[in-house]
Amino acid sequence: MRRKQFLILWCLAHFFLISVVCWRDTLSVIGRGYTFLPGFVGTYSRSAESTLSVLLGERLSSSNPLRQLVSVYTYTSGIDAGYGFFAPNVPENYKLVFEIHYPDGRVEYELPRVSSTAAGLRLSTLIDNIGGTPYDELREVMVKMMAYSVWQEHSEATLIRAVLGLVLLPTPNEFQRGIRESYQFTYAYDFRFPGASAGTKQP
DSSP: OHHHHHHHHHHHHHHHHHHHHHHHHHHHHHHTTOSSSOHHHHHHHHHHHHHHHHHTTTTSOTTOHHHHHHHHHHHHHTTTSSOOOOTTOOOOEEEEEEEEEOTTSOEEEEOOOOSSHHHHHHHHHHHHHHHHOSOHHHHHHHHHHHHHHHHHHOTTOSEEEEEEEEEEOOOHHHHHTTOOOEEEEEEEEEEOSSSSOOOOOBO
């Protein structure tokens, strides 16, 4: 009997977390103005999203055991992503450009290259994950690995600067007014190969 009660409670908790994450993500889209809903709706949506974040323990300290428990469970069960059921939302993404410097002063620009459409989709996801990484050291290592592959094709280069920028997409209302995507600089890293990188890092 206790086992049955435990399973019922576990199922209720599981679907409760799914519901909270679903509504939080959906309200986030509305609150950020990515829909045609009136502006005042966005204000209430942001307030409701904040309340749901509290239920997920996201306002607690990162060392708090409850927050860690909820985070581990939502990540391992897949609840943390894929439950924001709002089709009109197109997420922001990142763009990575390599600035290649040669000994004679020449500078060339190159984008990451792929061999297939499937690889392009994976690369796009990877760059978005790099841009969203909250740890600067980890982000720099991942960018350096990509810069190294570029240097292998341009081994005569003296320096490769990797510039990571955020692609800012217009809201539906802005798009109707003719506003198109823009770019916001986020990070730049300078690398020299072979040997240690000479990091000129700009936040």
